[in-house]
Amino acid sequence: MATSQAAENPSQNSNGPSQQEDAPWTFAGAPGGSPFANGGHHGVEYPTRERSASFATTAGGTGNIVYHANGGIISAPKLFVIWYGSWASTACADMSSTTSTGPSIIGNMLNAFGSSAWNSIDKSYYQVLNNTVSYVAPTMPVAGCMVNPSLQGTTLNTPFVTATAGLKSINDVVTYGLNNGLTTDINGIYLVLTSSDVVVNGFVNSTSSRFCGYHDNLVAPNTTNVKFAMVGDAGTHLASCAGQTAFSPNSNPSADAMASVIAHEIVETVTDPLGNTWYDGAGWENGDKCAWDFGTTADVTILSSGAKQNTVFGGRGYLIQQNLEANTSTCLLQASALPSAPTITSFTPTTSAVGSTITITGTNFMQVSAVGIGGVLTPTFTVTGTNSISVRIPTGAVSGPVTVRTISGTATSATSITIPLSTPTITSFTPTFGSPVTITGTNLLGATGVSFNGAAGTITGTPTATSLTATPPSLGTSGKITVTTPGGTSAASTAIYYFPAGVITAPASAAVGATITITGTNLLGATKVNFGGVSATPATTATLTSLTVKVPTGATSGTITVTTPAGISPSASFAVVLPAPTITSFTPSSGTRNATTVNTVTITGSNLLGATSVTLTGVSGVTIKSGGTATSLAVTFTLPLTLATSTTATFTVVTPAGSVTSTGSFSIK
Numbered sequence: 001m002a003t004s005q006a007a008e009n010p011s012q013n014s015n016g017p018s019q020q021e022d023a024p025w026t027f028a029g030a031p032g033g034s035p036f037a038n039g040g041h042h043g044v045e046y047p048t049r050e051r052s053a054s055f056a057t058t059a060g061g062t063g064n065i066v067y068h069a070n071g072g073i074i075s076a077p078k079l080f081v082i083w084y085g086s087w088a089s090t091a092c093a094d095m096s097s098t099t100s101t102g103p104s105i106i107g108n109m110l111n112a113f114g115s116s117a118w119n120s121i122d123k124s125y126y127q128v129l130n131n132t133v134s135y136v137a138p139t140m141p142v143a144g145c146m147v148n149p150s151l152q153g154t155t156l157n158t159p160f161v162t163a164t165a166g167l168k169s170i171n172d173v174v175t176y177g178l179n180n181g182l183t184t185d186i187n188g189i190y191l192v193l194t195s196s197d198v199v200v201n202g203f204v205n206s207t208s209s210r211f212c213g214y215h216d217n218l219v220a221p222n223t224t225n226v227k228f229a230m231v232g233d234a235g236t237h238l239a240s241c242a243g244q245t246a247f248s249p250n251s252n253p254s255a256d257a258m259a260s261v262i263a264h265e266i267v268e269t270v271t272d273p274l275g276n277t278w279y280d281g282a283g284w285e286n287g288d289k290c291a292w293d294f295g296t297t298a299d300v301t302i303l304s305s306g307a308k309q310n311t312v313f314g315g316r317g318y319l320i321q322q323n324l325e326a327n328t329s330t331c332l333l334q335a336s337a338l339p340s341a342p343t344i345t346s347f348t349p350t351t352s353a354v355g356s357t358i359t360i361t362g363t364n365f366m367q368v369s370a371v372g373i374g375g376v377l378t379p380t381f382t383v384t385g386t387n388s389i390s391v392r393i394p395t396g397a398v399s400g401p402v403t404v405r406t407i408s409g410t411a412t413s414a415t416s417i418t419i420p421l422s423t424p425t426i427t428s429f430t431p432t433f434g435s436p437v438t439i440t441g442t443n444l445l446g447a448t449g450v451s452f453n454g455a456a457g458t459i460t461g462t463p464t465a466t467s468l469t470a471t472p473p474s475l476g477t478s479g480k481i482t483v484t485t486p487g488g489t490s491a492a493s494t495a496i497y498y499f500p501a502g503v504i505t506a507p508a509s510a511a512v513g514a515t516i517t518i519t520g521t522n523l524l525g526a527t528k529v530n531f532g533g534v535s536a537t538p539a540t541t542a543t544l545t546s547l548t549v550k551v552p553t554g555a556t557s558g559t560i561t562v563t564t565p566a567g568i569s570p571s572a573s574f575a576v577v578l579p580a581p582t583i584t585s586f587t588p589s590s591g592t593r594n595a596t597t598v599n600t601v602t603i604t605g606s607n608l609l610g611a612t613s614v615t616l617t618g619v620s621g622v623t624i625k626s627g628g629t630a631t632s633l634a635v636t637f638t639l640p641l642t643l644a645t646s647t648t649a650t651f652t653v654v655t656p657a658g659s660v661t662s663t664g665s666f667s668i669k
Helices: 047-055 102-113 120-125 170-179 235-241 254-269
Strands: 080-084 126-129 132-135 143-150 190-195 215-217 224-234 311-312 317-319 323-325 330-332 343-348 357-363 367-371 374-377 381-384 387-393 400-406 409-417 425-430 436-442 449-452 458-460 465-470 483-484 509-510 515-519 528-533 534-536 548-552 558-564 574-575 582-587 592-605 613-616 632-639 645-648 651-655 658-661 667-669
Touching: 080 102, 080 170, 102 254, 102 317, 120 254, 120 323, 126 367, 132 367, 143 170, 170 190, 170 215, 170 224, 190 254, 215 254, 224 254, 235 254, 343 400, 357 400, 357 409, 367 528, 425 483, 425 534, 436 483, 449 458, 509 548, 528 645, 582 651, 582 658, 592 651
Parallel strands: 080 143, 080 190, 190 224, 343 409, 509 574
Antiparallel strands: 126 132, 215 224, 311 317, 323 330, 343 357, 357 387, 367 374, 367 400, 381 387, 400 409, 425 436, 436 465, 449 483, 458 465, 515 548, 528 534, 528 558, 558 574, 582 592, 592 632, 613 651, 645 667, 651 658
């Protein structure tokens, strides 16, 4: 589970768009004291800073909230609501704009939230991924809802305090929802709302109070990464989590307080779902930058009851913390009017290399999200004025138009920049066999061809500056890969791409221990040769077309195959030639005639294993004892009285490879 993203602590407040994070609270009835130990922006162990600071490029100060390259947003967010605890069973359906119950106040807000003027501020947030700019859509439908009556217990763990053994956590509540009816959606925000009787360790209603809400992410049961937020009913702790305690727009201070924190957590989940996208130099996210800032006195309406409100959702008034507009870095209650679309009048120099800096001039360079040069978008640039941008030409850029993308549209230069072509390079590819193959490197944008040891493959999809995908040829030879672009052809890859081995050829037969040569195709990288179930390692490094190997002990006649990184070759017939047996001696060298005496003789020699018979001249019934070896064989027999005394005889051993007769004689007494 990733570390949590944000936690609210109203102990330090700002008032208005000045972004003075430590400015004192100015509205009467605002939280006057903090229960949090360090009095910091979030309180003890605030996860926003712990999580995001590791990504911050400017350690220390805060500065403006900025986009961090390669971070992702939720561009088309959806809400899935989990009412946890003693809420009414009708909580999901209760969206009344008039009743003062908690579910109706919050449900009405959530139902109208996505299309609200307040949420429209989030459309200024974007991501630049896969050479594409995506903005947050100004919509957020409620796509699912469930009431979960404390099925995971009335006390829950969170990541901010030491876990209590045996307790379930907010993660378990989300997982239960995913397993019991809520759709698993990568664009979903799973909002857990706990009732006042549920104690959440780390929440203000626990002994370790640290936060009013937080957002986080987890791996769902089907391995999808999902994002969630938790906001609880502060109950008797309104001084910690409510903008006003004595009165509220909907005559329910707890529900009105939850609504404000919910808005804060939702927009942070959308713009910084994994803590690596939008934050300032201290790790503060958009909600943090406007925490407990309800606008100027002109933004706030004081009702006859004395309650204050600054926002309307679905016909109902609320007092909601402001949201930060990206790029303008201003806390607002609704989005600013869009600036005019940008235009490009010129850029200089008109010829430059990758890594060099160019200056773009034009108009309306406000809220710029990305600059494109020769087909490659980069989110890294410096706006030096409303009419000027300084940008370094990104890796992979080729000659072509210059573009500037803002929230209002895209400007394209009338002329193209000239960028000398760079030769592509290959740093790696995967897999080393099979299809398709993903090749990574540099200057791959615009690739026109890829070859596998000289055999042409097919490029699939659109190559980027650092990656392309290719399908190998159906027939090819194992070897190295090269890529061709308008800038030239890369050096061959250092690694080898392997094709399956083709038909192999081997000698018809050979003896155990003999070295044989196997020929074929795509034998490069061969790791073993199988002889009827017995494997041997190639004696020399295999080439594309051949390898040598010793026939292993125990090999049997049948077929042989070769194993390479790409698989097992077809088989070839092979016969194992066994060496002929030899007899060097036997003991004892004599035996006595006696119809009841069994003589045992041990014959020594070579290649005796597998002997099928042993005979002794003039003697019948010679039996081979079990357990013989290649060098030793024991036989038993009797010498009948019918044999003549002083007779000599010889032993003959028969094996599948032939027969041998002893040179020495066995004496019969």
